[in-house]
Amino acid sequence: MRLGAVYRRVAILVGSLVLVACRDGVSPRFVDSVRLFPDSAHMALGEVFEFRVLVLDQRGDSLPERTERVRISNRNPDVVNAEVRASTLRITSVAPGTATLEAQLGFGTGSAVVFVAPESVARIAIDPSPVTVPNDGQAAVQARLFDAADQELDPAGHRISWRVLNSTVTVGSPAATATLRAGNFLTLPRTDTLVLVVDDLSVRTLITVR
Numbered sequence: 001m002r003l004g005a006v007y008r009r010v011a012i013l014v015g016s017l018v019l020v021a022c023r024d025g026v027s028p029r030f031v032d033s034v035r036l037f038p039d040s041a042h043m044a045l046g047e048v049f050e051f052r053v054l055v056l057d058q059r060g061d062s063l064p065e066r067t068e069r070v071r072i073s074n075r076n077p078d079v080v081n082a083e084v085r086a087s088t089l090r091i092t093s094v095a096p097g098t099a100t101l102e103a104q105l106g107f108g109t110g111s112a113v114v115f116v117a118p119e120s121v122a123r124i125a126i127d128p129s130p131v132t133v134p135n136d137g138q139a140a141v142q143a144r145l146f147d148a149a150d151q152e153l154d155p156a157g158h159r160i161s162w163r164v165l166n167s168t169v170t171v172g173s174p175a176a177t178a179t180l181r182a183g184n185f186l187t188l189p190r191t192d193t194l195v196l197v198v199d200d201l202s203v204r205t206l207i208t209v210r
Contacts, residue, residue: 029057034108035072036089036101042115043080051089051112055105075104080114093181095181096157118157122148124198131194132204133169136184143176143196163196168192169207182209 035054043049053070057095058162067087074082076099081092091103091110096118103110123146143160145153155169155176162171162178168190172179180194192194 029059029061029063031063031106031108032056032058032060032104034105034110036103036110036112039111040113040115041091042117043091044117045093045096045119047093047107049091049093049114051091051101053084053087053089053103054110055108070103070105073104075100075102079116096154116157116163119147119153121145121153121158121199123150123199124196124203126196126203126205128196130208131180133180133181133182133207133209135188135209136178138172138181141178141180141194143178143198145198155198159197161201163195163197164207165193165195168209185209188194 002173008202033056035056037052037054037095041051046118054205055066055070057063064087068084072084072089076097079095079097079099080101081094082101083090089103091101092112093114093116097114099116099177101112101113101114103112125144125146127142127144131139131141141162143162145155145158147153150196158178164180169180169182169192171194172181177193182190188210192207192209193204193206194207
């Protein structure tokens with residue numbers, strides 16, 4: 001056998017041994033990606049939820065010993081509180097809204113989105129009711145929301161809209177507090193109907209322009 005052929009066979013054998021050694025975990029393992037599982041969650045107010053924190057190497061194998069080194073970025077701390085505990089990310093919802101969580105370790109990053117629903121509304125009211133608006137003037141009205149126990153709720157996170165049936169006055173804001181503006185009418189009084197819609201509920205009241 002020629003010397004060159006012997007060298008080639010030795011090189012192939014050494015390469016095979018190196019490949020086997022790498023597959024057996026001899027090669028260094030580095031963080032390739034970080035994942036939060038699941039990648040989203042829907043929560044009620046005051047609820048607690050846990051994401052799994054997964055740190056993966058270049059072969060997709062788990063590195064659980066590095067989980068506690070993961071840094072968590074919470075873009076919306078007013079919506080949820082976040083805390084890493086061992087291999088889990090513990091979330092507590094504190095307000096309605098949407099929060100984005102980002103996990104990072106080395107070059108590996110991952111993210112998850114949390115949706116916090118507002119409390120269920122059982123009843124709504126317009127305050128004051130009925131409403132009196134001065135001629136060529138304005139008046140403020142407020143949407144009030146109540147739960148099944150008739151406790152008043154924070155309107156944040158709820159879909160709120162106002163409308164006037166006959167356009168006698170205009171509504172200046174779609175928020176929980178709105179401003180009604182009346183034109184300068186020659187004939188008084190004038191009446192109209194104000195409608196408040198919150199989520200799937202609606203209520204109406206009388207408007208009088210004097």
